[in-house]
Amino acid sequence: WDDAEMMILLRQMYIDLGFITKFNIELPVLHQWIYEVYKNYNGVPFHNFKHCFMVAQMMYGLTWLIDLPSILDDLDVLILITSAICHDLDHPGYNNAYQINARTDLALRYNDISPLENHHCSVAFEILERKQCNIFRNLSVEQFKRVREGMIRCILATDMAKHNEILHSFKAVLPTFDPQDKEQRSVLLMILIKVADISNEVRPVEVAEPWLECLLQEFFNQSDLEKLEGLPVAPFMDRDKVTKPTSQIGFIKFVLLPLFETVGQLFPVVEVKHLVLLPQLHIYIAGYIHKNLL
Numbered sequence: 001w002d003d004a005e006m007m008i009l010l011r012q013m014y015i016d017l018g019f020i021t022k023f024n025i026e027l028p029v030l031h032q033w034i035y036e037v038y039k040n041y042n043g044v045p046f047h048n049f050k051h052c053f054m055v056a057q058m059m060y061g062l063t064w065l066i067d068l069p070s071i072l073d074d075l076d077v078l079i080l081i082t083s084a085i086c087h088d089l090d091h092p093g094y095n096n097a098y099q100i101n102a103r104t105d106l107a108l109r110y111n112d113i114s115p116l117e118n119h120h121c122s123v124a125f126e127i128l129e130r131k132q133c134n135i136f137r138n139l140s141v142e143q144f145k146r147v148r149e150g151m152i153r154c155i156l157a158t159d160m161a162k163h164n165e166i167l168h169s170f171k172a173v174l175p176t177f178d179p180q181d182k183e184q185r186s187v188l189l190m191i192l193i194k195v196a197d198i199s200n201e202v203r204p205v206e207v208a209e210p211w212l213e214c215l216l217q218e219f220f221n222q223s224d225l226e227k228l229e230g231l232p233v234a235p236f237m238d239r240d241k242v243t244k245p246t247s248q249i250g251f252i253k254f255v256l257l258p259l260f261e262t263v264g265q266l267f268p269v270v271e272v273k274h275l276v277l278l279p280q281l282h283i284y285i286a287g288y289i290h291k292n293l294l
Contacts, residue, residue, distance in 0.1 A: 006053045007034050013060045013081060022074050024138035033133040037085060040123055044093030045217040052085055054211075058196040059084040066267045071179045072188075075143060079150035080189060082135075084196055086124035087155045091116065094222045096159065101231045114159040121155045150189060157190035158197050160255075166190050167259060174265055188266075195263055201248070201256055202272075212244060 001009070011030055019025055041049035059080055062068070068077055099107040099115045106115040125148065128134050136144050157166055170191045173184045200211040219237035226233045235241050236250070257272070264270045 003038060003049060006049070007038055010034050010053065010056060010085060013056065017060075017063065017069075017077060017081065018074070019078055019081075023078065023136070023143075025135045026138075029132060029137070030135055033127065033135045034085075036127045036130070036133050037089065040089050040127065042091060042093065044091060045221065046211070046214040047088045047091035047093060047218065052088060054200070055087060055193075055196045056081060056084040058199040059193065062192060062196065062270075065269055068192075072185065075146060076150065076185065076189060079147055079154060080192060082147075083151045083154035083193055086151065087117075087120055087158050087193065087197065089120045089123040089127075091120070093218050094225070096161065097234065098222055098226065098231070101226070102229065114156055114161070117156045117159045121152050124151065124155070150186075153186060154189055154193045157193060163194070163255065163259075166194065167262060171262055174262070177266060191259075191263060195259060198256060198259070201252055202260065209244075212248065216242070216244065216247065 011027075011034060014020055014025065014030060020027065020030070037052070038049055041047075041052055063077060063080070068080070094102075096107075096114065096116050098104075100112045104115070106119050109115070110118040128136060131137065136147055139147065156162070166187070169187050173181075173187060177184055177188075179185050179188070200208050200215075202208075203211075216239075219242070220239040223233045223237040223239060225231075236247060260270065260272050264272055
């Protein structure tokens with residue numbers, strides 16, 4: 001799909017999920033908001049508008065697959081979809097480690113604390129401050145407060161430095177999970193956006209592999225710059241040290257699989273199957289994806 005088609009499909013998500021009527025979102029405002037979001041994604045190899053759409057598409061699919069409206073209320077689902085769309089706004093293509101080591105304006109502004117994720121949140125609400133883009137302008141004060149708090153929490157949760165902390169919190173509440181409990185519900189929202197954010201490897205191989213090429217290109221661009229500037233270089237981003245198979249094996253084994261398997265304990269429909277492709281040694285995870293995903 002081209003960019004215009006993806007914008008139309010984002011609009012359709014809000015229509016399908018009933019947000020237009022439930023939250024009195026005016027279609028011209030929704031159109032303008034989506035267009036402003038689109039303009040605020042940069043042309044970097046991976047963290048671009050297509051990635052925004054992919055994450056939103058996975059969140060939309062999970063909403064139907066898991067039947068989230070039967071577990072969460074409408075405002076929570078609105079928070080998840082909107083956070084997915086906004087979660088990487090104005091991403092510069094260089095990660096938090098670079099921001100901190102290079103002492104960029106973002107690192108200085110946010111005191112080295114999730115500088116990118118804080119920036120994505122800030123840009124999201126700067127856009128929403130414009131009346132013609134404020135899809136939340138007909139919410140009550142209390143509803144908007146809850147949406148803002150939820151979006152900030154979800155977008156900040158996409159900082160991979162917090163991955164283990166959030167996963168452990170989710171595991172702790174699993175045995176007695178209660179969606180009526182505010183704190184437990186908040187942890188679920190954070191887990192779900194993390195699932196959507198790193199979901200490329202649960203897609204078919206013909207979809208997952210091109211995305212891996214994009215991610216490695218962004219990594220290599222950063223490591224090349226870090227070498228030029230005399231900054232530390234992470235081995236998994238160094239074009240001289242990493243390959244496609246090695247980059248995937250560690251990520252899937254230690255990050256993706258534990259996350260999806262834990263979510264599968266609460267939602268068995270999220271079935272995880274392993275697919276090993278030899279002799280290339282590319283390892284991918286084929287997730288059970290609902291036939292009605294976009």
